Amino acid sequence: MAAGKFIAKGSFIVFEGIDGAGKTTQMRLLAGVLESLGLTVLCTREPGGTGIGTRLRELLLDPACRDINRRTEAFLYAADRAQHINQIIKPALQRGDTVLCDRYLYSTLAYQGGGRGLDTDFLLRLNTLATGGLEPDVVVLLDLPAEEGIGRVLGHGLPDRLESEKTDFFRQVRRGYLEQAARRPGIFRVVQAGAPAGEVHRRVLTALEIKID
Ligand code: Z5A
Numbered sequence: 001m002a003a004g005k006f007i008a009k010g011s012f013i014v015f016e017g018i019d020g021a022g023k024t025t026q027m028r029l030l031a032g033v034l035e036s037l038g039l040t041v042l043c044t045r046e047p048g049g050t051g052i053g054t055r056l057r058e059l060l061l062d063p064a065c066r067d068i069n070r071r072t073e074a075f076l077y078a079a080d081r082a083q084h085i086n087q088i089i090k091p092a093l094q095r096g097d098t099v100l101c102d103r104y105l106y107s108t109l110a111y112q113g114g115g116r117g118l119d120t121d122f123l124l125r126l127n128t129l130a131t132g133g134l135e136p137d138v139v140v141l142l143d144l145p146a147e148e149g150i151g152r153v154l155g156h157g158l159p160d161r162l163e164s165e166k167t168d169f170f171r172q173v174r175r176g177y178l179e180q181a182a183r184r185p186g187i188f189r190v191v192q193a194g195a196p197a198g199e200v201h202r203r204v205l206t207a208l209e210i211k212i213d
Contacts, residue, residue: 004209017142020149045102078130114176142193146170
């Protein structure tokens with residue numbers, strides 16, 4: 001097995017995509033491969049990668065908070081991110097762990113920007129404050145049509161606040177992601193995610209230049 005330029009001790013890898021894109025599934029599969037390469041892997045997520053973040057997540061995804069102001073929502077995601085980076089991500093990277101993160105600031109740009117129409121400059125300024133400029137080595141964008149993603153998640157119980165949004169919203173979110181990927185080809189790897197999980201896993205490995213003999 002050989003790993004390309006993105007995979008090393010202390011690499012920071014982010015998975016992005018609309019709801020149901022398969023981020024959790026693909027992170028778990030990749031973590032297994034990286035561990036077999038001898039790396040110590042930390043899997044984490046946003047929102048909710050810390051104790052404080054878990055409480056923010058409950059608030060953010062609560063259907064009763066449907067009337068949240070879109071700027072308030074952006075500030076809460078940024079607050080979750082600031083706590084997550086300082087408590088979890090930076091210490092792990094400093095230890096030499098390989099960090100796999102389910103969502104990061106690109107979710108804010110896609111959902112609060114593309115989906116809710118907040119100004120990109122405002123979101124970037126807010127998130128530069130929250131992240132201190134910390135960027136991942138690579139962003140794996142799992143891309144699939146909004147209808148497919150929604151179809152996958154609606155199988156698992158009551159929809160949370162964001163899952164109940166209209167399909168159009170998720171189309172705009174998807175567009176927001178694809179625009180980011182087009183603007184930042186150096187950091188984004190777009191993987192077509194509308195295939196069985198094993199096939200998507202192979203595509204992720206190819207995107208990350210990991211070769212299995
Ligand atoms: N949000 C935001 O607005 N702004 C921000 O800055 C941040 C987040 C950080 C987090 O919810 C919400 O917060 C999210 C965006 C918003 N929107 N919502 N809702 P979350 O963490 O609960 O939701 P998620 O990240 O979208 O997770 P998810 O819905 O579970 O999707 P996933 O992790 O991408 O997929 P999965 O869990 O791996 O798979 C979902 C289902 O599909 C499951 O039943 C799998 O068995 C199935 N699956 C997975 N892969 C496949 C394939 N290849 N084929 C068929 N079925 C599959």
